[in-house]
Amino acid sequence: REEARTAGPLAGKKVVITAGGTVERIDPVRYITNDSSGKMGFALAEAARELGAEVVLIAGNTQILPPAGKGIELERVQSAQNMYDAVMSHFDASDIIIKAAAVADYRPAVQADRKIKKSGDTLTLELVKNIDILEQLGQRKTRQFLIGFAAETHDLEQYALDKLRRKNCDLIVANDVTSEGAGFGTDTNIVHIYDANGLVQDLPLLSKQHTARRILELAAQRLSGAQA
Numbered sequence: 001r002e003e004a005r006t007a008g009p010l011a012g013k014k015v016v017i018t019a020g021g022t023v024e025r026i027d028p029v030r031y032i033t034n035d036s037s038g039k040m041g042f043a044l045a046e047a048a049r050e051l052g053a054e055v056v057l058i059a060g061n062t063q064i065l066p067p068a069g070k071g072i073e074l075e076r077v078q079s080a081q082n083m084y085d086a087v088m089s090h091f092d093a094s095d096i097i098i099k100a101a102a103v104a105d106y107r108p109a110v111q112a113d114r115k116i117k118k119s120g121d122t123l124t125l126e127l128v129k130n131i132d133i134l135e136q137l138g139q140r141k142t143r144q145f146l147i148g149f150a151a152e153t154h155d156l157e158q159y160a161l162d163k164l165r166r167k168n169c170d171l172i173v174a175n176d177v178t179s180e181g182a183g184f185g186t187d188t189n190i191v192h193i194y195d196a197n198g199l200v201q202d203l204p205l206l207s208k209q210h211t212a213r214r215i216l217e218l219a220a221q222r223l224s225g226a227q228a
């Protein structure tokens with residue numbers, strides 16, 4: 001294990017980041033997931049490391065290669081429940097938690113042990129609601145600085161602020177997935193950052209690396225008590 005870095009605004013801080021989509025099993029050969037690429041979460045992990053943090057990256061489904069070098073501990077998970085367990089195992093020691101993952105809202109009510117065989121002309125899958133990880137974190141947080149994400153197609157500000165309040169986040173990073181350059185899988189993003197008082201920053205079209213850097217710099221300022 002690498003020692004915590006001594007330089008940078010997040011030196012000595014533990015940052016936990018979730019990335020990618022969760023995978024919800026139907027049977028041993030089939031699953032439900034979503035279009036999240038994991039790029040934003042991986043960029044956040046790199047940016048947090050650059051600012052001196054000790055980073056835990058909890059990743060669901062993503063094609064991105066693990067970050068090279070030291071300072072980022074990568075944990076792979078599948079389901080929302082796995083992700084919840086992984087995040088909770090780091091909760092007490094964490095200073096900043098960033099929920100960039102696209103957590104499946106529902107999972108199959110039954111996960112079959114054996115491959116489901118083809119039979120009738122239709123097949124109905126019953127889905128049940130997953131645990132809301134961010135909401136749980138918001139209820140439990142003590143000193144943890146909590147950053148949520150909101151991917152919206154319409155009424156962005158209203159939904160983002162509603163999520164921030166409902167999940168007791170310190171910041172929420174919202175993007176309009178219908179904008180050119182801001183959707184799932186792109187290398188760029190256009191984000192709007194809100195706190196409980198409303199809009200904090202409107203970032204322009206930036207690479208996910210630069211967007212990540214700006215988010216972490218803002219978090220570092222807030223954590224140190226400075227307003228920005």
Ligand code: CTP
Pocket residue numbers: 080099100101102103104105130131132133134135147148149150151163
């Ligand atoms: N989130 C979570 N656990 C879930 C669902 C969402 O931790 N079961 C987190 C996401 O990681 C994200 C934030 O909550 O940081 C907002 O996710 P989003 O899907 O936009 O919000 P939902 O509350 O699921 O609402 P909806 O999908 O209806 O817009």
Ligand code: CA
Pocket residue numbers: 103104105
């Ligand atoms: Ca959702």
